Structures are given as C-alpha cells and as structure tokens.
Amino acid sequence: MTSYFSDYANLCFEAFGDRVKHWITFSDPQAHAQAWHLYNSTWRSKQQGLVGISLNCNWGEPVDISNPKDIEAAERYLQFCLGWFANPIYAGDYPQVMKDYIGRKSAEQGLDMSRLPVFSLQEKSYIKGTSDFLGLGHFTTRYITEKKYSSRQGPSYQNDRDLVELADPNWPDLGSKWLYSVPWGFRRLLNFAQTQYGDPPIYVTENGVSQKLHCIQLCDEWRIQYLKGYINEMLKEPLLSHMQMVTEIVVPTVCTLCILIAAVLLMLLLRRQS
Incomplete structure (x- = not known):
C-alpha cells in the first residue's frame, strides 16, 4: 500500500505543487514517510513546499x-x-x-x-x-x-x-x-x-x-x-516563547547591567574617599 500511496502522492505533487505549498499526507494516519521522502528528493527544490502530518x-x-x-x-x-x-x-x-x-x-x-x-x-x-x-x-x-x-x-x-x-x-x-x-x-x-x-x-x-x-x-x-x-x-x-526570551535574554542582560552599574558606583565611591 505504501508504494501505491507514494504513486498517488507523486501525481498530486506534479499536478498541484506549483500552487499547493503545504501538504498533509494523512489526517489520522497510517503510511507517511515514503511520501515525505518523495517530495524531499524530487519536488522540494522546484516547488519549495512543506510536507507534514495531522494527528488527533x-x-x-x-x-x-x-x-x-x-x-x-x-x-x-x-x-x-x-x-x-x-x-x-x-x-x-x-x-x-x-x-x-x-x-x-x-x-x-x-x-x-x-x-x-x-x-x-x-x-x-x-x-x-x-x-x-x-x-x-x-x-x-x-x-x-x-x-x-x-x-x-x-x-x-x-x-x-x-x-x-x-x-x-x-x-x-x-x-x-x-x-x-x-x-x-x-x-x-x-x-x-x-x-x-x-x-x-x-x-x-x-x-x-x-x-x-x-x-x-x-x-x-x-x-x-x-x-x-x-x-x-x-x-x-506564544507566551511560552516570550517567557523563554525573558529567561534566556532579558534576565541575563538585566543582571549584567546591574553588575556594571554596581561596579561604576563602587568606583565613584572609592574615588570620593580617596
């Protein structure tokens, strides 16, 4: 059955691939990988589309x-x-x-x-x-x-x-x-x-x-x-990605700035004392 489905997928890619850029091989699947490899090796470079699967x-x-x-x-x-x-x-x-x-x-x-x-x-x-x-x-x-x-x-x-x-x-x-x-x-x-x-x-x-x-x-x-x-x-x-950005970028940046500000203030304080 996978070879038959691959032939069918190839026909669809050939006939509609100039217009269709998102392909779902199956909704509630069974065979999938062969169609993806077919598109990847034969049609992707020409059509620049994406192939995925739909799972419930x-x-x-x-x-x-x-x-x-x-x-x-x-x-x-x-x-x-x-x-x-x-x-x-x-x-x-x-x-x-x-x-x-x-x-x-x-x-x-x-x-x-x-x-x-x-x-x-x-x-x-x-x-x-x-x-x-x-x-x-x-x-x-x-x-x-x-x-x-x-x-x-x-x-x-x-x-x-x-x-x-x-x-x-x-x-x-x-x-x-x-x-x-x-x-x-x-x-x-x-x-x-x-x-x-x-x-x-x-x-x-x-x-x-x-x-x-x-x-x-x-x-x-x-x-x-x-x-x-x-x-x-x-x-x-999308809040997840924002939170990830906060933890990976904003927090380290703020900490670094705090350290730099503290160092500058400490230098100014030492100069005044001297």
Missing part, C-alpha cells in the same frame, strides 16, 4: 496530580495517542512506554514476540525527521487514572494502556456523547507537543463542535463559546 489527540489530565500512578497513566494516555505516530517521526521509534506495556501484555498472552511491530535500524533512520510541521487535531479532554483491575476482554489498544478515562459532569455537554468543552486542555496539549517534539511548527488542523440542537434558525451559541474558549487558549501559547 485529546488531552489527558491526571485525576490526582499528587498521585504518581495517575501522572504516569496520563503520560501513557498521551504517548499511546499522540506519541504512537509522532514519536517515530520525531525520535525514530515508538514511545518506550508503548513498547514496555504492549511487550508485557503480549508475553502474558503467550506470544513469543510483541504485538507492536519492531522497526529495523534502516526503518528508524528512514522515518525519523520526515515532517516539516506537525498538524494537530484536538477536540476535548479526559481525566485519567490508573486501572486497578484486570480486563476480561481480549487484546486491544484500550487494554494495552492500563488506564481509565473519565469526564467531569460539570464540563459543558455539546451534544455528542464523547465531546465536552474543556479549553484549558487544548493549551496543555500544545505545550506537550511543543516540548515533547523539539518545538516544531504546529498547525491546528482539526477543531470544532457538533450540532447540539435541531434548529431552523441560527442557534449555535454553544459553538461560539466553544470556539472562543479554544481560540483564546491557543492565543496564549
């Missing part, structure tokens, strides 16, 4: 932020969701926690090898770095806690994670059973992606809310509030 992920917040088990479960939730595809692209391999948990579950099920595929060194090298930007889809948040009981169901993505997802009943209900408005989770996911993957350019590729009521007139106040809340949280994001 909710934010996972620990139920108890003082409980290490809940913190680990929330981290595991994010790695099984966003890290599953982002980590190979930015680090060359699946997240270690996925390899550990799925490997252990596979052994418990009597398998000789993990159900999670193993990348060869050549595959790791081929996949790593194949994204000019990270597309990020996000809609809602879940509280996460460790699962304290064994599941009776067979092998599955959900069971491999060993965690429980919860929703706060006080979060605004938006019509779909899975969708709640939790704007602060959006900013936390942006922070996570920024720090986890080396501060890549991030494009928000999916966000929005479903129809809550059947209306024949305009009656989507809930949608206005949802978008307003999420956009406001996204707009706060």
Whole structure:
C-alpha cells in the first residue's frame, strides 16, 4: 500500500505543487514517510513546499496530580495517542512506554514476540525527521487514572494502556456523547507537543463542535463559546516563547547591567574617599 500511496502522492505533487505549498499526507494516519521522502528528493527544490502530518489527540489530565500512578497513566494516555505516530517521526521509534506495556501484555498472552511491530535500524533512520510541521487535531479532554483491575476482554489498544478515562459532569455537554468543552486542555496539549517534539511548527488542523440542537434558525451559541474558549487558549501559547526570551535574554542582560552599574558606583565611591 505504501508504494501505491507514494504513486498517488507523486501525481498530486506534479499536478498541484506549483500552487499547493503545504501538504498533509494523512489526517489520522497510517503510511507517511515514503511520501515525505518523495517530495524531499524530487519536488522540494522546484516547488519549495512543506510536507507534514495531522494527528488527533485529546488531552489527558491526571485525576490526582499528587498521585504518581495517575501522572504516569496520563503520560501513557498521551504517548499511546499522540506519541504512537509522532514519536517515530520525531525520535525514530515508538514511545518506550508503548513498547514496555504492549511487550508485557503480549508475553502474558503467550506470544513469543510483541504485538507492536519492531522497526529495523534502516526503518528508524528512514522515518525519523520526515515532517516539516506537525498538524494537530484536538477536540476535548479526559481525566485519567490508573486501572486497578484486570480486563476480561481480549487484546486491544484500550487494554494495552492500563488506564481509565473519565469526564467531569460539570464540563459543558455539546451534544455528542464523547465531546465536552474543556479549553484549558487544548493549551496543555500544545505545550506537550511543543516540548515533547523539539518545538516544531504546529498547525491546528482539526477543531470544532457538533450540532447540539435541531434548529431552523441560527442557534449555535454553544459553538461560539466553544470556539472562543479554544481560540483564546491557543492565543496564549506564544507566551511560552516570550517567557523563554525573558529567561534566556532579558534576565541575563538585566543582571549584567546591574553588575556594571554596581561596579561604576563602587568606583565613584572609592574615588570620593580617596
């Protein structure tokens, strides 16, 4: 399938690349790296475009932020969701926690090898770095806690994670059973992606809310509030870079000036005394 998709991508690059400068190989992926390499080797120098991927992920917040088990479960939730595809692209391999948990579950099920595929060194090298930007889809948040009981169901993505997802009943209900408005989770996911993957350019590729009521007139106040809340949280994001500038540039500069001023004052004081 990857070779077929590569042929399709090549046709798109050839037909539309003179006008399209931002390409997303997949929204909710599977094969990606081959299309990136194709563009990089054949079309980038001519078309000067960018190729990325779009990954969807909710934010996972620990139920108890003082409980290490809940913190680990929330981290595991994010790695099984966003890290599953982002980590190979930015680090060359699946997240270690996925390899550990799925490997252990596979052994418990009597398998000789993990159900999670193993990348060869050549595959790791081929996949790593194949994204000019990270597309990020996000809609809602879940509280996460460790699962304290064994599941009776067979092998599955959900069971491999060993965690429980919860929703706060006080979060605004938006019509779909899975969708709640939790704007602060959006900013936390942006922070996570920024720090986890080396501060890549991030494009928000999916966000929005479903129809809550059947209306024949305009009656989507809930949608206005949802978008307003999420956009406001996204707009706060550049504060991180400003804070980084403050800590890396402004603070050392101010300290240096204070030292110089103190030295000048000390010299003037010594001259007066002499």
